[in-house]
Amino acid sequence: MLERKTGISAFPDKLDVYRLTDSIRTVQCNLHQEAHYAYASWVITDDGVVVIDTGEPSISSLINEEIARETDKPVKYVIYTHGHADHSRGTYAFMKHNPRIIAHENLISRFKRHELTAEYINRIMKIQIHFDLQSERMPKYPFIYPTETYTNEYEFRLGGKTFYLFHGKGETDDHTLVWIPEEKAVFCGDLLEASFPNLGNPFKVQRYAEEWAVAMERVLALDPDIAIGGDVVLITKEKILEVLGENIELLRFLQDSVVKAANEGKSLEQITEEIQLPPHLEKSPNLRQIYSRREFAIYNIWKRYCGYFDFSPSSLLPRPKKELSGVVRGLIGNDEAIVRAAKKLMADGQLQLALETLDIILKTDYEYVPARRERMEILKKLFDTDICLMSRNTWLYYLEEDKRFLEQHS
Numbered sequence: 256m257l258e259r260k261t262g263i264s265a266f267p268d269k270l271d272v273y274r275l276t277d278s279i280r281t282v283q284c285n286l287h288q289e290a291h292y293a294y295a296s297w298v299i300t301d302d303g304v305v306v307i308d309t310g311e312p313s314i315s316s317l318i319n320e321e322i323a324r325e326t327d328k329p330v331k332y333v334i335y336t337h338g339h340a341d342h343s344r345g346t347y348a349f350m351k352h353n354p355r356i357i358a359h360e361n362l363i364s365r366f367k368r369h370e371l372t373a374e375y376i377n378r379i380m381k382i383q384i385h386f387d388l389q390s391e392r393m394p395k396y397p398f399i400y401p402t403e404t405y406t407n408e409y410e411f412r413l414g415g416k417t418f419y420l421f422h423g424k425g426e427t428d429d430h431t432l433v434w435i436p437e438e439k440a441v442f443c444g445d446l447l448e449a450s451f452p453n454l455g456n457p458f459k460v461q462r463y464a465e466e467w468a469v470a471m472e473r474v475l476a477l478d479p480d481i482a483i484g485g486d487v488v489l490i491t492k493e494k495i496l497e498v499l500g501e502n503i504e505l506l507r508f509l510q511d512s513v514v515k516a517a518n519e520g521k522s523l524e525q526i527t528e529e530i531q532l533p534p535h536l537e538k539s540p541n542l543r544q545i546y547s548r549r550e551f552a553i554y555n556i557w558k559r560y561c562g563y564f565d566f567s568p569s570s571l572l573p574r575p576k577k578e579l580s581g582v583v584r585g586l587i588g589n590d591e592a593i594v595r596a597a598k599k600l601m602a603d604g605q606l607q608l609a610l611e612t613l614d615i616i617l618k619t620d621y622e623y624v625p626a627r628r629e630r631m632e633i634l635k636k637l638f639d640t641d642i643c644l645m646s647r648n649t650w651l652y653y654l655e656e657d658k659r660f661l662e663q664h665s
């Protein structure tokens with residue numbers, strides 16, 4: 256496994272390029288300093304260059320310079336493993352070569368959806384990755400759409416190398432995997448990660464557990480020597496077998512467990528408590544929940560097959576939460592006691608329950624200073640102890656909001 260670097264700037268002056276084989280190069284691109292990054296790669300052949308994922312615009316012009324250092328041949332193809340911005344937004348840098356741009360057909364509707372909901376996406380990315388896509392440092396370029404799409408598979412040859420593209424679903428519905436048999440190398444996009452798969456995201460659209468496992472089985476059947484993924488490059492057969500094997504087992508376990516529980520008439524709330532990972536998967540260093548997490552994955556599988564109803568009649572047409580909070584708050588009639596209860600829960604390590612307890616007040620009066628002060632303490636503790644980037648950044652976002660509010664109201 257190539258060593259993963261931390262602390263790399265999202266706006267580097269120079270790239271640290273890995274030579275994976277005589278013709279394959281890859282570079283780690285960071286958008287977030289800690290955990291959010293993607294690999295961009297390129298394959299140099301006698302007849303031209305194939306770029307597989309272009310990274311963000313902040314690095315793709317540097318990739319162009321790296322390519323020019325090694326060959327005077329043009330970039331003839333750009334392949335998107337999927338339409339997430341960190342894999343596809345850098346394409347503009349290669350347009351002077353007038354490349355063919357290949358992607359799965361579902362990528363078109365992804366780009367259109369991103370354009371349609373651009374403001375929503377900007378807003379949630381500030382929470383999810385604590386990064387402002389609208390910041391002045393982020394170059395603004397529109398998506399560059401593929402020149403060609405395919406449905407199941409696509410193959411071309413360039414400079415004596417075969418590029419076999421096949422479709423897979425998982426982290427997105429538009430993934431392309433690229434197999435170069437002459438190099439025994441496979442490019443998996445974000446379907447291969449060396450951490451808990453990004454099977455669920457509280458802010459985003461559906462992910463696909465079962466199809467993801469199938470795509471990984473197809474990768475294993477190729478018997479690759481090198482596997483390049485979203486956050487990892489695996490360079491031994493043993494490691495590929497280990498990481499993919501554990502990912503497949505996890506995906507199938509979660510898929511089967513959620514579907515079985517739904518068929519048994521259990522509610523989402525219940526199964527989120529009940530479905531725990533088998534200990535060997537829970538402890539695996541390849542499945543650390545540093546980006547997504549078990550709960551998000553369970554919600555996501557549930558969302559695919561089931562609705563929001565939780566088998567309680569009161570959940571069918573729920574009133575806004577502030578109304579029940581108002582009733583409970585009125586019955587208690589003592590806000591200080593509610594804040595004290597939250598403080599006690601926090602001291603006992605029940606941080607989520609402490610947050611929900613404060614909501615009895617905050618759902619009806621968001622500007623109640625003692626509750627906001629207490630919430631800030633809970634969020635600090637959550638932020639300090641949570642290793643999952645998506646939830647940790649969410650705590651941070653609201654922690655900063657509370658801090659700003661309290662500075663104004665002290």
Ligand SMILES: [Zn+2]
Pocket residue numbers: 337339426427445485
């Ligand atoms: Zn992705």
